[in-house]
Amino acid sequence: MSNKRSSSGNGPTQRQLRVGELIRRTLSDVLNRAEVHDPDLNRMSITVGEVSCSNDLKVATVYVAPLMGSVPMEEAIAALARNKAELRHRVASELTLKYAPDLRFRPDETFDRLDETRRLFADPRVQQDVAAPTADDRDGEED
Structure with a gap:
């Protein structure tokens, strides 16, 4: 072997x-x-x-x-x-x-990538997507 x-x-x-x-x-x-x-x-x-x-x-x-x-x-x-x-x-x-x-x-370049990630999360469109409930969240509320 x-x-x-x-x-x-x-x-x-x-x-x-x-x-x-x-x-x-x-x-x-x-x-x-x-x-x-x-x-x-x-x-x-x-x-x-x-x-x-x-x-x-x-x-x-x-x-x-x-x-x-x-x-x-x-x-x-x-x-x-x-x-x-x-x-x-x-x-x-x-x-x-x-x-x-x-x-x-x-x-x-770790710190540069971290800054870019923070910038992306601060984007209003991303904030809107994060705050929006998903289909799984809505299914869990009905139980």
């Missing part, structure tokens, strides 16, 4: 989630304590929102955003990319993995 080891497309495995969270915490701590030897990066306040790992845990995609828009997103990602080797070394020293994952930095 063959043992299917790869994910069946149902999302990340528990191990991927656990390693991603450990990488996120480690990077957050390193950036918060300004342990990197780059004064430009140490001046930036960067939040690490999420880390997703590949199936083999060799690539970690790190979603980052400058806090309160203190610096442009492109500048923050460029500074992180410049210091990728040092950050990877710091992560590797904290984790007990066979391979240190390659770090790839991407903009975290």
Whole structure:
């Protein structure tokens, strides 16, 4: 019998989630304590929102955003990319993995999507649809 080891497309495995969270915490701590030897990066306040790992845990995609828009997103990602080797070394020293994952930095657009969702819910047409009773609600009132 063959043992299917790869994910069946149902999302990340528990191990991927656990390693991603450990990488996120480690990077957050390193950036918060300004342990990197780059004064430009140490001046930036960067939040690490999420880390997703590949199936083999060799690539970690790190979603980052400058806090309160203190610096442009492109500048923050460029500074992180410049210091990728040092950050990877710091992560590797904290984790007990066979391979240190390659770090790839991407903009975290979670807050932008949240703002767009709030804007959509504030739309009067959406409010009207939310407030309108559905057929299921009307059926429940007759009982």
